[in-house]
Amino acid sequence: MKKWLAVFGSACAVFLAAGFAFTNLIMFMKKKTDEDIMKKETADGHDRFDSFQAMEKEEAVILSRHGYEIKGFYVAPHHTANTMIICHGVTVNSFNSLKYMDLFLNLGWNVLVYDHRGHGKSGGRTSYGYFEKDDLEEAVNWVRHKTGDGGQIGIHGESMGAVTALLYAGGHQDENGADFYIADCPFASFRDQLAYRLKREFRLPPWPLLPLADFFLRMREGYRIRDVSPLSVISRIQQPVLFIHSKEDDYIPSACSELLHRRKRGPKMLYLAESGGHAMSYTKNPESYRKAVQTFLDTMTQT
Known part of the structure; x- marks a missing residue:
């Protein structure tokens, strides 16, 4: 015995x-260092760091309800209240968002980029979207306070940032939420993503x-792991969503975005990039990516 x-x-x-x-x-x-991120982004053709340092911008310091500061920058060269908030993925920081910042600046939008909790200069520890969605709410409130009620707010998220955007969207169906969302390569559920990585890597x-x-x-x-699930909230999202994913993504399969797109009710679009690994749709398909975003934004201004 x-x-x-x-x-x-x-x-x-x-x-x-x-x-x-x-x-x-x-x-x-x-987490990747600033030097690692800049080196990779430059190698991928996104050498934006010197121009970013030189451009006029406002430092954003946003207090999280969870007791730390969220650090970022507000770039507003246009005479408009329309603002895109950009959410980066896990292990990187807002330096990784600068390519998307340029995309939306060129389309006439002002931009807020910031470091998620546990990344860059922000406090806290990463939760893959669970607590990040609360910080995103504070970022939206910061922009509304800054710009007033006249403009639109859009949210672009990549990978974990896309998960964060969708979790936030699922809990904000009133006028205080964002007006639309662009979700680039999100997973559908944290549990399924962890199971997938366990099988592939180990x-x-x-x-x-x-x-x-x-x-x-x-x-x-x-x-809990089940709390980080865009799939569990997708049917509640009423605002328009553009889903983006590379067909070649083998880290988070494109089937995740396809599933989320099918389950989403109301206005939606799906753009599947022909080439590129995880979070590389824009890098490998810049023209078709821009066209998809522009088409989506055009539908926003027509509604």
Whole structure:
């Protein structure tokens, strides 16, 4: 009996250690340095850093309800209240958003770029969209206070930023939310994404790691894996959404955006880029990407 109890205790200890370690991987994913981001963006043809340093801009310091500061910049060269808020992906920061900033500036929109919690100069720790959606709400409020009620607010998100935008949209169906959303390569649910990566990277099944990680995330961070699910809120989003995804994305498959597009009610568009890996649709397909965004924006001004 003692032998079986010892075996059972050892097995429990192994499972708990594995769950704790896997949760650490989720909570403390290594972030890219500014130098790493600038080097990659420049190699991809997005050398915007010197011009960004030189351009006129306002530093944005936004207080999160979770007790830290969100740092960013508001760039407003146009005489309009129309503003795009750009949400970056995990491990990078607002430097990664500058290519999209240029895209929307050239289309006549002012832009707010900022570092998500746990990235760049902002405080907090990443939650893959769960707490980030609250910070996005504060960013929207900041823009409304800055510009008044006359203009439109759009949100462009890439990867985790797209998840953040959709989670925020699902909880804001009144006039205080944004007017439309562009979701570039989001996952449909955090649980399915983690299961997919476990299988591809480690050849491991989701059980028992995901239930254990879910338990530890709830205890340590205050949210659960199932709470980070655009699919669970997509049917509530009434505002227009443009879904973007590369057909070649093997990190978050394009089937995620296709599923979200099917489930979305009301105004929507889907643009599937022909080439490019994860979060590379604009880099590899700049002209068709711009055309899709312009077509979507044109429908916004006609409604």
